[in-house]
Amino acid sequence: MTLFNNLSWFFREHWRTYLVALLMLAGVAMLNLAVPYLIGLAIDELITATETTTAETDIRPYLLALFVLGIGVYALRYGWRLILFGTSYRLGSILRARFYQRLCKQGQAFYSINSTGDLMARATNDVDAIELAAGEGVLSGFDGLLTFILVLIIMFAVIDWRLTLVALMPFPVMAWAFHRISRSVHQHFQQALDCFSRLNQKTQEALSGIRLVKAMGREEIESQAFSSISEQAADSNYRVAQAEACYDPVIHVCLSTALLFTMSYGTWLIWQQQLSIGQLASFTMYLGQLIWPMFAFGWLLNIVERGSAAFKRVDQLLKTADTINDKAVLTPTGAELRVRNLTFSYPNSHTATLNQLSFDLPAGKVLAIVGPTGSGKTTLIQLLMRQWQSEPDMILMxxxxLSQYSLKALRDQYAYVPQDSFLFSISIAENIALTSPSASQDEIEAVAKIACIHQDILSFPEAYQTQVGERGVTLSGGQRQRICIARALLSKAPVLILDDALSAVDVHTEQQIITHLKDSRNEQSSIIISHRLSAVEHADETLVLTHGCLQQQGNHDQLITQDGWYSRMWTYQRMEARLEET
Known part of the structure; x- marks a missing residue:
């Protein structure tokens, strides 16, 4: 079984636990074997007593033995379930931890080709299937095989080998049918996993964008799209169920045929006085005990094929190479940035997103990056943080x-506020202190004041302990942005990056935040991306990007005197501001 070979590392780590569980299973199998034998002895003794007209026959020892066997089987079954399933749950925990660690190490290139819904499906549904194989799969395989072997030994050696051979005649047909069914289960379950991933992705999109769906009146359209994907998933699971349903009829037909052969040939052996009635009764009960191994083998093939299909999907992600190589160990001692002839294109794109960019950012200075939408501003920031890989020596810190520093050490140099102000479903104070969990309340309030969010927070019923809801849904866009700015300021990284992080606040609040940053963080380098030029007029240097190219470069006073995008946009925004004032 390929799946068990792939999980051999786990079995080796927990071999003691599995050994104890398997010994308990062996004990259950041995005790179960004694039941038909004791019943057969009791029947023969009763028949003998009847034929010899014995006055009394005491079968109480047999009944007592059966009672003790029942207690022993119950205790052992409880023990192996507790041990075996508990260990398999540990496998699921390990796989999910490794899965999450791999996700944390991947860069933007990975997430641009893998959907959130598919990744969630692999971390939940697929791992559950592997976990089931490591628990019930081991149970079914070992217990079924052991019971099958022991029962055959009893039937061959103790009762009658000729009757056993006759009873086993339908079993090769059953083995062939199991092989065909297991291949069908594997194929259909693989399709079902893919459909579940698409369904998961659609569900995630629907829940994330439910407000937009309602605002645009797309409830009916989105419901139809969801129903279509849901029906595809249901159809895939139905085909899996169809394939699995073939196991039971095959088992019942083959075992019924085996029972027919047994009763026919066994009756003839009794007629020839080569077999007793008690022996035939015991043999029939042992044949009945073969029902469990057959069901076990069918269930084993089923869950192993499910687990194999799931393991391929999980293992594919676990073996996906990091999109950003992180083997360096150096830590920057300064935050001065130099960019020389930076050119970058996204994978599978023939157009350069950035083309021949060069600039410097000395420590403690403010760099502004402006330009029309799609000019490459955010891409430049992601390259500086090495979320995408640039050519060697184009960016120096x-x-x-950058490749000579470890990713953690490099990214510790940046306090980053992205365009999408993401908040976790925890309190406001915990969101601000995310990068500095040990920060005091005074430190949290200090950065909140710089970000002009302190008074807003105090107006909430629970102030800093207010729960923000999923993705900060209970807060306005401007409040989320300012909390994210406060979070970045608390990290005290050498470089502060504001990627259009003031777009949702009014001009007055924007100027307050800029003034606070200049007064309290003049030793910190800053990179500010903004469409509102009033937010960057204080910058030491401004880069004007257009279609990935550096069109203009200089400070505010220099750029407004030049005939270019900056001066035209500045004039337009000033006119717009005057109109709003009037």
Whole structure:
């Protein structure tokens, strides 16, 4: 079984636990074997007593033995379930931890080709299937095989080998049918997993965008799209169920045929006085005990094929190479940035997103990046943080290429506020202190004041302990942005990056935040991306990007005197501001 080979590392780590569980299973199998034998002895003794007209026959020892066997079987079954299933749940926990660690190490290139819904499906549904194989799969395989072997030994050696051979005649047909069914289950379950991933992705999109769906009146359209995907998933699962349903009829037909052969040939052996009635009764009960191994083998093939299909999907992700190589160990000692002839294109794109960019950001200075939408501003920031990989020596920090620093050490140099102000479903204070969990309440309030969100927070019923809801849904866009700015300020990283992080606040609040940053963080380098030029007029240097190219470069006073995008946009925004004032 390929799946068990792939999980051999786990079985080796927990071999003691599995050994104890398997010994308990062996004990159950041995005790179960004694039941038909004791019943057969009791029947023969009763028949013998009847034929010899014995006055009394005491079968109480047999009944007592059967009672003790029942207690022993119950205790052992409870023990192996507790041990075996508990260990398999540990496998699921390990796989999910590794899965999450791999996700954390991947860069933007990975997430651009893998959907959230598919990743969630692999971390939940697929891991559950592997976990089931490591628990019930081991149970079914070992217990079924052991019971099958022991029963055959009893039937061959103790009762009658000729009757056993006759009873086993339908079993090769059953083995062939199991092989065909298991291949069908594997194929259909693989399709079902893919459909579940698409359904998961659609569900995630629907829940994330429910407000937009309602605002645009698309409830009916989105419901139809969801129903279509749901029907495809249901159809795939139905085909899996159809394939699985073939196991039971095959088992019942083959075992019924085996019972027919047994009763026919066994009756003839009794007629020839080569077999007793008690032996035939015991043999029939042992044949009945073969029902469990057959069901076990069918269930084993079923869950192993499910687990194999799921393992391929999980293992594919676990073996996906990091999109960003992180083997360096150096830590920057300074935050001075130098960019020389930076050119970058996204994968599978023939157009350069950035083309021949060059600039410097000395420590403690403010760099502004402006330009029309789609000019490559955010891409530049992602390259500086090495979320995408640039060519060697195009970007230097403290005189060394970014690839010479570990990712953690490099990204610790940045306090980043992205365009999408993401908040976790925890309190406001916990969101602000996300990068500095040990921060005091005074430190949290200090950065909240710089970000002009302190008074807003105090107006909430629970102030800083207010729960923000999923993705900060209970807050306005401007409040979310300012909390994210406060969170970035608390990290005290050498470089502060505001990626259009003031777009949802009014001009007055924007100017307050800029003034606070200049007054309290003048030793910190800043990179500010903004469509509102009033937010960057204080910058030491401004880059004007158009279609990935550097069109203009200079400070505010220099750029407004030039005939270019900056001066035209500045004039337009000033006129717009005057109109709003009037």
């Amino acid at each position: 403290d005189g060394l290429a």
